[in-house]
Amino acid sequence: MKIIQITDTHFSPSKPHFNGNWAPLLSWIEATGADLIVHTRDLTVDGADKDEDITFSMDLMRQVLIPMLIAPGGNRPSL
Numbered sequence: 557m558k559i560i561q562i563t564d565t566h567f568s569p570s571k572p573h574f575n576g577n578w579a580p581l582l583s584w585i586e587a588t589g590a591d592l593i594v595h596t597r598d599l600t601v602d603g604a605d606k607d608e609d610i611t612f613s614m615d616l617m618r619q620v621l622i623p624m625l626i627a628p629g630g631n632r633p634s635l
Contacts, residue, residue: 560590567613568601578616585620593624603628 562581566574585593595617600609617624 557592558588558590559592559594560585560588561594561596563596564598565595565613566598566601567616568606568609569612570606570608571601573601582616582619585622590622593620593622595624595626597627597629599626599628 562585565577565581567578568575599617600606600613603609603613617626
């Protein structure tokens with residue numbers, strides 16, 4: 557079984573700094589022949605507070621034909 561982990565994609569419709577990474581990443585993922593993708597940490601820039609960020613990011617994730625487990629996280633400890 558081949559598993560690929562991706563992390564901290566930080567996608568957002570209103571803060572598109574990292575959105576350009578998606579097309580090449582998707583192409584690479586599909587070329588790997590992986591059986592499972594695990595996405596860890598921050599899927600979105602402001603997902604916890606922005607429904608549109610979650611919707612936008614999940615629409616991107618649904619483009620992947622390989623099964624994907626999304627394990628969100630990234631909480632930072634208080635300083």
